[in-house]
Amino acid sequence: MTIKDLWKHFFGEQTEVYDYSGRLMKFSDCQNEKSPFCPSVDHIRPVSLGGTDDLGNLIICSEITNREKSNSFPTWVANGKIFQARRIPDQIGAYRIWGQPDGQ
Numbered sequence: 688m689t690i691k692d693l694w695k696h697f698f699g700e701q702t703e704v705y706d707y708s709g710r711l712m713k714f715s716d717c718q719n720e721k722s723p724f725c726p727s728v729d730h731i732r733p734v735s736l737g738g739t740d741d742l743g744n745l746i747i748c749s750e751i752t753n754r755e756k757s758n759s760f761p762t763w764v765a766n767g768k769i770f771q772a773r774r775i776p777d778q779i780g781a782y783r784i785w786g787q788p789d790g791q
Contacts, residue, residue, distance in 0.1 A: 690717045690728055690747070697747055707784050708766035710749035725750040731772045731782040733758045743781025 688696070694714055698704050702714045703724075712726040719725050727750045732738030735758055748756075748765075755765040761772045768786055775781040 690726060693728055693745065693747055694726060696742070706748035706752050707746065707770065707786060708748065708752045708755075708768060710752055710766060712747070712749050720750055723749075723751065727753045729753045729756060731784060732760050732780075736760050739780045741780045743775060743778050746784065 691714070694717065698714075704712055706712055706726075711724055713722070713724040714726075716722040716724045717726055726747050729746050729748050729752075730738040730740075731744050731746055734740075738744050738760075752765045756763045756770075763770055770784050770786045772782040773785055775783050
């Protein structure tokens with residue numbers, strides 16, 4: 688699947704959305720890595736740490752957020768906030784991201 692295919696899977700026809708860290712992403716900037724609104728595909732659990740390419744382990748986030756997270760797992764900081772990946776019960780290899788509430 689391409690980034691555009693995944694965008695449509697996760698966000699449908701929306702042209703602008705915010706990633707989990709609060710950064711704006713734009714469909715029109717897919718694959719434009721020079722744009723601050725460029726979305727990228729990230730593995731919640733990095734492949735280098737046993738993650739898979741299953742949809743439950745993939746998330747679309749800003750290129751900047753992706754770089755900040757890097758290979759961190761299960762806890763990391765992005766956009767000045769702390770995040771943690773937690774397994775989704777009964778779904779092998781699937782994760783959900785839990786974040787620090789704003790203002791903390």
